[in-house]
Amino acid sequence: MRLFSNLFDDQLKRYFYKSPSSFTKYSPREILSYGLGGTLYMPATKKNINEDILTKKHVGLTSLVICLEDAIGDNEVEKAEQMLLHELSQLYEGIERGYIDIEELPLIFIRIRDRQQLKRIVKLLGTRREVLTGIVIPKFRQENGESILNEIAHLHSKSSPMYAMPILETKEIIYKETRGQELLAIKSLLDQYKDIILNVRIGATDFSGLFGIRRNSDTTVYDIAVIRDCIADIINMFVRLDSPYVVSGPVWEYFSSPERVLKPQIRETPFLEKYGKEGLKLRQEIIGSHIDGFIREILMDIANGIVGKTIIHPTHIQAVQALNAVSYEEYTDAALILAEGNGEIGVLKSSFANKMNELKPHLYWAQKIMLKSETYGVLQNEYTYVDLLKQDNYV
Numbered sequence: 001m002r003l004f005s006n007l008f009d010d011q012l013k014r015y016f017y018k019s020p021s022s023f024t025k026y027s028p029r030e031i032l033s034y035g036l037g038g039t040l041y042m043p044a045t046k047k048n049i050n051e052d053i054l055t056k057k058h059v060g061l062t063s064l065v066i067c068l069e070d071a072i073g074d075n076e077v078e079k080a081e082q083m084l085l086h087e088l089s090q091l092y093e094g095i096e097r098g099y100i101d102i103e104e105l106p107l108i109f110i111r112i113r114d115r116q117q118l119k120r121i122v123k124l125l126g127t128r129r130e131v132l133t134g135i136v137i138p139k140f141r142q143e144n145g146e147s148i149l150n151e152i153a154h155l156h157s158k159s160s161p162m163y164a165m166p167i168l169e170t171k172e173i174i175y176k177e178t179r180g181q182e183l184l185a186i187k188s189l190l191d192q193y194k195d196i197i198l199n200v201r202i203g204a205t206d207f208s209g210l211f212g213i214r215r216n217s218d219t220t221v222y223d224i225a226v227i228r229d230c231i232a233d234i235i236n237m238f239v240r241l242d243s244p245y246v247v248s249g250p251v252w253e254y255f256s257s258p259e260r261v262l263k264p265q266i267r268e269t270p271f272l273e274k275y276g277k278e279g280l281k282l283r284q285e286i287i288g289s290h291i292d293g294f295i296r297e298i299l300m301d302i303a304n305g306i307v308g309k310t311i312i313h314p315t316h317i318q319a320v321q322a323l324n325a326v327s328y329e330e331y332t333d334a335a336l337i338l339a340e341g342n343g344e345i346g347v348l349k350s351s352f353a354n355k356m357n358e359l360k361p362h363l364y365w366a367q368k369i370m371l372k373s374e375t376y377g378v379l380q381n382e383y384t385y386v387d388l389l390k391q392d393n394y395v
Helices: 009-015 029-037 051-056 072-094 115-131 142-155 175-192 204-209 225-238 269-288 291-303 314-324 328-339 363-376 385-389
Strands: 016-018 038-043 063-067 106-109 134-137 163-168 200-202 308-311 346-348 354-358
Touching: 009 016, 016 038, 038 314, 051 072, 072 115, 072 308, 106 269, 106 363, 115 142, 134 142, 134 328, 142 163, 142 175, 163 175, 200 225, 204 225, 291 314, 308 314, 314 363, 328 363
Parallel strands: 038 063, 038 308, 063 106, 106 134, 134 163, 163 200
Antiparallel strands: 346 354
């Protein structure tokens, strides 16, 4: 399994200086943390999940979450659990019959409601839980999270990994007067279980709901002041150098084309310079499908140190992957910083002669770029995310 599976081998060679590497659920945690890409959420009541996976219906999909929490009604829990067990059993049977190799599976997670549900599902699955990569823990707090993390830790082993992805989305985190104490408590807890924490996720929809706010398709999450401030504090707590985690971007809710309120948010220049009129046509298609706001939000995610994103529609996969691909300039700067970090010099000019690279301050950034380049690859200097967005998908 790898990112950009919508591209043929000759396209990979054309567009990438360093091709994205393949990975499986058995790969090192640091690689998997960066390889989630666009994590597709779907309700456990959705039919034929196993068929979608076995037939690789969603091109480029590397991670998905089957939700037993907010995506289903409170009166559907028993039905949802039964459907989940059925779909995962069918998937496991497909592996046994050789329809797909377990190492070809996307990273599959279950979003649970509580510890008791986790124990029940794991017991009923038995050996079939091998199709899972981990558990998503919604509304994560220290008081409800420790027992669940302890349960997951007992399930986890090198030969049978089981990771946790906590979602930060409670009022104690978004409310200013309790945020600092709550984030410190959660950080302290996660540090005790760091080997099984794959990702820290942000629940911006739940945060917004506490204030009766819902952004439209022209507005990014960073335009909502109260959410932006909270995300800044989450990044401050969990991305810092001394004990970092990979933090993923919040969900983008839109996939249709309502009437536009604001003018388009992506510049003409990258499209026009590369493809002329054809590029402008592609830009117009993106604007018409309201993906431009999504693209702007991903760019803001990346600028703030966030990697990957929660998505609710497969059409979002390609954009998340394309914009997270490492540029040749970023890669060469990172490689230069790492190569020269022997204490002989403190600063040097970028190989592109357009910026200063300070070896100590930029070291952590360079290390992150190298990790990201393993799964997202490195683009050739003459190509950008526009070229990747332009490519058609194939099944």
